Amino acid sequence: MEAGIVGLPNVGKSTLFNALTQSKQAQSANYPFCTIEPNEGIVPVPDDRLARISKYIVPKKLVPTALKLVDIAGIVKGASEGQGLGNKFLSHIREVDAILQVCRCFEDPDIVHVAGKVDPVSDIETVEIELLLADEQTVDAALPKAERAAKGGDKEMLAKVEVLKKCKAMLADNEPLRKGKWDADERKIVASYGLLSAKPILYVANVEETDLQGQAPLVMAVREFAAKVGAGVVPVCAKLEAEIAELDEADRKEMLAASGLTEPALAVLTREAYRTLGLQSYFTAGEKEVRAWTVPVGATAPQAAGVIHTDFEKGFIRAEIYSLADLEQYKGEKEIRAAGKLRIEGKSYIMQDGDICHFLFN
Numbered sequence: 001m002e003a004g005i006v007g008l009p010n011v012g013k014s015t016l017f018n019a020l021t022q023s024k025q026a027q028s029a030n031y032p033f034c035t036i037e038p039n040e041g042i043v044p045v046p047d048d049r050l051a052r053i054s055k056y057i058v059p060k061k062l063v064p065t066a067l068k069l070v071d072i073a074g075i076v077k078g079a080s081e082g083q084g085l086g087n088k089f090l091s092h093i094r095e096v097d098a099i100l101q102v103c104r105c106f107e108d109p110d111i112v113h114v115a116g117k118v119d120p121v122s123d124i125e126t127v128e129i130e131l132l133l134a135d136e137q138t139v140d141a142a143l144p145k146a147e148r149a150a151k152g153g154d155k156e157m158l159a160k161v162e163v164l165k166k167c168k169a170m171l172a173d174n175e176p177l178r179k180g181k182w183d184a185d186e187r188k189i190v191a192s193y194g195l196l197s198a199k200p201i202l203y204v205a206n207v208e209e210t211d212l213q214g215q216a217p218l219v220m221a222v223r224e225f226a227a228k229v230g231a232g233v234v235p236v237c238a239k240l241e242a243e244i245a246e247l248d249e250a251d252r253k254e255m256l257a258a259s260g261l262t263e264p265a266l267a268v269l270t271r272e273a274y275r276t277l278g279l280q281s282y283f284t285a286g287e288k289e290v291r292a293w294t295v296p297v298g299a300t301a302p303q304a305a306g307v308i309h310t311d312f313e314k315g316f317i318r319a320e321i322y323s324l325a326d327l328e329q330y331k332g333e334k335e336i337r338a339a340g341k342l343r344i345e346g347k348s349y350i351m352q353d354g355d356i357c358h359f360l361f362n
Helices: 013-020 049-054 086-094 120-150 155-172 184-192 217-229 238-245 249-258 265-276 301-308 310-314 324-330 333-338
Strands: 002-006 039-044 061-063 066-071 098-105 201-207 232-236 279-285 289-296 316-322 343-345 356-361
Touching: 002 013, 002 086, 013 039, 013 066, 013 238, 013 265, 049 061, 049 279, 049 289, 049 324, 066 265, 086 120, 098 120, 098 217, 098 265, 120 155, 120 217, 155 184, 201 217, 201 265, 217 232, 232 265, 238 249, 238 265, 265 279, 289 301, 301 310, 301 316, 301 356, 310 316, 310 356, 324 333
Parallel strands: 002 066, 002 098, 061 289, 098 201, 201 232, 279 356
Antiparallel strands: 039 066, 279 289, 316 343, 316 356
């Protein structure tokens, strides 16, 4: 699972990406199309539960889960018609599972906005229109082919036709496909066509250093827009975060304290991106390591076991599970078991965020 960082040129995407991945590469020049190929990075997902578990089960190391990020070059109006490097950029978005759209919420006369003014909601709408137009092209090309293939009565193709017709109707009303009510089978069909507006989205408000909580009018406009479409907003000062990311641990803590932050805003962003992707974590804990593992929300216990090793899923017998709250109350696994708080779960168990697990398999 991966998230793509998108936005108009010169909104701070690359600065944000470099800060997230703690890249010390030189910043790109102030040109709209300086990034052609998408950069990729792996970012650990901050989770204080690892340290809390390790107070009672002391390991040799802590292993967080991680998130893959892709820095995609700036989109401009007309991208769906090939403006700028539009088609290439849109193809890169097609390959990711969720979209992190960076919205410029700061003024800087030295950084030229491609539209000539700072208006984050207008920027959001520009990107959304290009995603919708690209999806229209995809659906218009796919629907006739599906209809021809469905003439023989093939159930799978008939289902595709119905989904594509529903997509076409939504797109005609300028409705992004992520707002559609899809069952599991329909979602698979939508995903198979790589439709851009179906991808979950999170808005990243790139704010001034004087507005780290994101309360200025430009950010509030983004919050209002996001609330209407059911999306989240994370305020981040990419410039400040890039500076913080360059520091060693002691200096980082000092700068955070001076800025009135308890943790880098990037930590909040990473966790929100993780949730936007529909992911959650469970833990394994032992003397060797305390480790977070990633599973989709709704995953079963055997599927979660399969993340560790495919043999665990194939030969799954049962899972022994307890919560962090139980560990903090009873201080150890032996005591949890003695108190009758260790749960035995079978193949149908749906994993919960934060479960601490032992898997038994054949």
